[in-house]
Amino acid sequence: MSFRFFELPERFISATLDGMVFGREDSDALLKLERFDGWFGTPGVRADKTDRLWGHGSFTERGLRDSRLIIAEGNARFSSEQAAVDAYYRLTSMIADGTFAQMSVVDSLFGLQTADVRLANELSIEWLTSSIFKYQVQLFAADPRKYGQALTASTGVSIDGGGLDYPLYSPGGALSYGPAGTPGTLQLTNVGTADTPVVHTLTGDMPYGFTITELGTQRRLVYAGAVIPGQVIRLDSADGSVMLDGDNDRGSELVRRDWVRLGKGQTGTWLFEAPGSTGALLSTEVVPAWW
Structure with a gap:
């Protein structure tokens, strides 16, 4: 043409x-x-x-x-x-x-x-x-593929909410349900017409590793290694790479690798879990793609 x-x-x-x-x-x-x-x-x-x-x-x-x-x-x-x-x-x-x-x-x-x-x-x-x-x-x-501008979303680690405080209505006559929880989920949509990879970037203290689950398909990425504050882990479904601080291969620590690519118009929802951590952060990037 x-x-x-x-x-x-x-x-x-x-x-x-x-x-x-x-x-x-x-x-x-x-x-x-x-x-x-x-x-x-x-x-x-x-x-x-x-x-x-x-x-x-x-x-x-x-x-x-x-x-x-x-x-x-x-x-x-x-x-x-x-x-x-x-x-x-x-x-x-x-x-x-x-x-x-x-x-x-x-x-x-x-x-x-x-x-x-x-x-x-x-x-x-x-x-x-x-x-x-x-x-x-x-x-x-x-x-x-022709790629558009990146879409990003972030979430903290999933944390359960608190239950009822006892004795009830104490102090001050208020009924307290304890601290609110954190769902630990994020959602992104590939608005393009071609499938596209997903990139996850993780930071914070994760002494027992982490799990990222795509809730629609139940595909999971399970990282068994410890992550200390200041380190950055990047997981890229385009090539299956797992990199620490940009240049150190940590693929051996990813003990389960159910990679996800988003098809045309598909929405992905991810759950982030990291036992023993309350300050970890997951940032996910999807770049819409077109034929």
């Missing part, structure tokens, strides 16, 4: 990658964007199949979404030859190390969405004049 943005004057789209900004002719972008194939369409589908020898059709497996190829193309016009040369060098060095970088796309219709991309092919540059060139950049997104 190809978009010519001068045909959509009411709509603004720009993409930012490694410090380079691609946008419409009337924007402040350095590079004017006239084609943005692969971003608005859906990724392809891959599935192995075997022909039926004595019948119609095929035997096949479940189809899965393929990676995404994105092509950004347009003309770049500059006020001077030196400005054009500077832009050329910046463009040709963009994510030149071959690693993935986050591309942010701002669309007046769909809002902000991101994807991790790397270069998929050589960069094409065609000089039209000494201050104007035409470019084409091909980008590869291994994860075909």
Whole structure:
């Protein structure tokens, strides 16, 4: 699918990658964007199949979404030859190390969405004049999903409430039920159309570890190790990692690992339990995803 943005004057789209900004002719972008194939369409589908020898059709497996190829193309016009040369060098060095970088796309219709991309092919540059060139950049997104802005929620550890205080109506003639409890639950919804991972971050004193239970499915994450104040534990369902303070693998301490990913429009509710702790905190993040 190809978009010519001068045909959509009411709509603004720009993409930012490694410090380079691609946008419409009337924007402040350095590079004017006239084609943005692969971003608005859906990724392809891959599935192995075997022909039926004595019948119609095929035997096949479940189809899965393929990676995404994105092509950004347009003309770049500059006020001077030196400005054009500077832009050329910046463009040709963009994510030149071959690693993935986050591309942010701002669309007046769909809002902000991101994807991790790397270069998929050589960069094409065609000089039209000494201050104007035409470019084409091909980008590869291994994860075909487009992600929105993160949604977060937090809760303290689950604590039971108090019972009736005895003697009743004492002191002062009041009937006291003791201190209120803490449910220790939080809830988040994936408002997108594609499944997305869940990230849990835990802090505080948890001498006997902790358990996180997704109440809808009863899937549980059980961490058996002690967590002391000042430490940060991060559990990521995207890759199944369990990290202490960002760089220490603690996967061996996760004795039960029923990872949860939220499907399109799905809401997750998590219960946080940590025996022996009253000051622990669970923060959960869900980034809505779209095809």
